[in-house]
Amino acid sequence: MELSLKGRxxxxxxxxxGIGAAITRALxxxxxxxxxxxxxxxxxxxxxxxxxxxxxxxxFQKTDVRKEADVNALVDGALRQFGAIDVMVNNAGVFDGxxxxxxxxxxxxxxxxxxxxxxxxxxxRAALKxxxxxxxxxxxxxxxxxxxxxAADGLSYTASKFGVVGLTRxxxxxxxxxxxxxxxxCPGVIQTDIRGNSAAILGSDGPDMQKGVxxxxxxxxxxxxxxRKGTPEExxxxxxxxxxxxxxxxxxxxxxxxxxxxAT
Numbered sequence: 456m457e458l459s460l461k462g463r464x465x466x467x468x469x470x471x472x473g474i475g476a477a478i479t480r481a482l483x484x485x486x487x488x489x490x491x492x493x494x495x496x497x498x499x500x501x502x503x504x505x506x507x508x509x510x511x512x513x514x515f516q517k518t519d520v521r522k523e524a525d526v527n528a529l530v531d532g533a534l535r536q537f538g539a540i541d542v543m544v545n546n547a548g549v550f551d552g553x554x555x556x557x558x559x560x561x562x563x564x565x566x567x568x569x570x571x572x573x574x575x576x577x578x579x580r581a582a583l584k585x586x587x588x589x590x591x592x593x594x595x596x597x598x599x600x601x602x603x604x605x606a607a608d609g610l611s612y613t614a615s616k617f618g619v620v621g622l623t624r625x626x627x628x629x630x631x632x633x634x635x636x637x638x639x640x641c642p643g644v645i646q647t648d649i650r651g652n653s654a655a656i657l658g659s660d661g662p663d664m665q666k667g668v669x670x671x672x673x674x675x676x677x678x679x680x681x682x683r684k685g686t687p688e689e690x691x692x693x694x695x696x697x698x699x700x701x702x703x704x705x706x707x708x709x710x711x712x713x714x715x716x717x718a719t
Contacts, residue, residue: 458699461486464537465698466530468492468520468578469547471499473647474597477687478544481695483511488537492518492529493547494656520547520574521566530581539589542698543582545575545619546597549653551609552662562660564611570656571615572622579626583635591634593698596623598639600713609662616641620709627707636706638697643713644675645685681714 460482470479470491483489483506493499496517503515516532518525533540548571551563575596586592601608602616623639630637650664676682690712696702697710711717 458695458701459486460542460695460699463541464488464490464533464539465542465544466490466492466533466540466578466582467544467546468518468526468529468574469597470544471495471502471515472652473649474642474645474687474690475544475546476502477691478546478694479513480506480511481688481691482542482544482698483513485695485699487542487698488512489514490529490533490536491515492520492526494519495652518547520545520577521569523577526574526577527581530578530585534585540582540585540592542593542595543578543586544595544597544694544698545578547571547574547578548597548599548615548649549656550649550664551612552650552653552664553666554609554611554662556610558662559610560660563657563662566657566660567611567615568618571612572618575619576622579622579637583626583630586635587630587633589634592636593702594623594626594635594637595694595697596637596639598623598641598709600641600643600711600716602639603641603709603711603717623709624707631706636697636702638702638705638707639709640690640693640697641709641711641713641717642690643685643711643716644679645687645690645712647687678719679714679716680719683714685712685714
């Protein structure tokens with residue numbers, strides 16, 4: 456089956472960098488009109504412009520997923536421009552630098568939960584208002600191996616990503632009957648700049664993002680059977696599959712893209 460999204464519209468949060476940027480490109484190259492919502496305005500504008508110049512239908516709108524009004528405006532704008540939303544990818548997220556419980560401040564906890572979990576909830580709710588009426592849709596939420604294992608990340612990040620998996624499963628149970636699939640992708644060790652981007656977004660609330668880095672940068676090789684980091688494109692290929700008709704009977708799943716990490 457061809458992985459085509461011709462004639463369809465996708466909205467993605469956090470689609471301007473890293474895994475999100477790879478998903479944006481994959482959806483657009485499959486034929487979708489993609490509306491990217493992100494907080495890094497200069498980066499997002501430049502990224503979307505480059506894809507548009509390459510002949511793809513991609514636009515960018517500054518969006519802070521901590522604010523429901525911003526998320527609603529992103530979805531409403533896509534509806535006005537393209538008439539429908541077929542795919543919603545809730546990808547916006549930040550990292551907590553492996554901060555454990557005693558290192559996690561209230562401010563850091565609130566920021567991580569608000570962006571990673573509440574922002575995903577806002578995106579799902581905004582999309583579902585439209586998708587339920589249409590009787591079709593694809594929702595893809597970005598969780599993490601940190602949403603499947605307790606030893607992968609810091610406290611607030613782990614809590615937020617486990618929350619995304621739970622949210623995804625509950626929505627699948629309650630909304631698949633309306634022709635809407637809801638799934639989570641769970642990347643493992645992927646080649647991105649999540650630390651740098653998270654530091655820029657969290658500002659003074661952010662922890663030391665270099666914790667766990669430097670003394671043994673190859674430690675992941677003891678955890679990951681593939682003995683390498685994954686690429687954003689490898690994650691994007693799974694998101695694309697779930698977004699197309701090929702994934703029409705998959706719902707409520709948390710799919711690890713981790714080089715075998717969770718099999719150990």
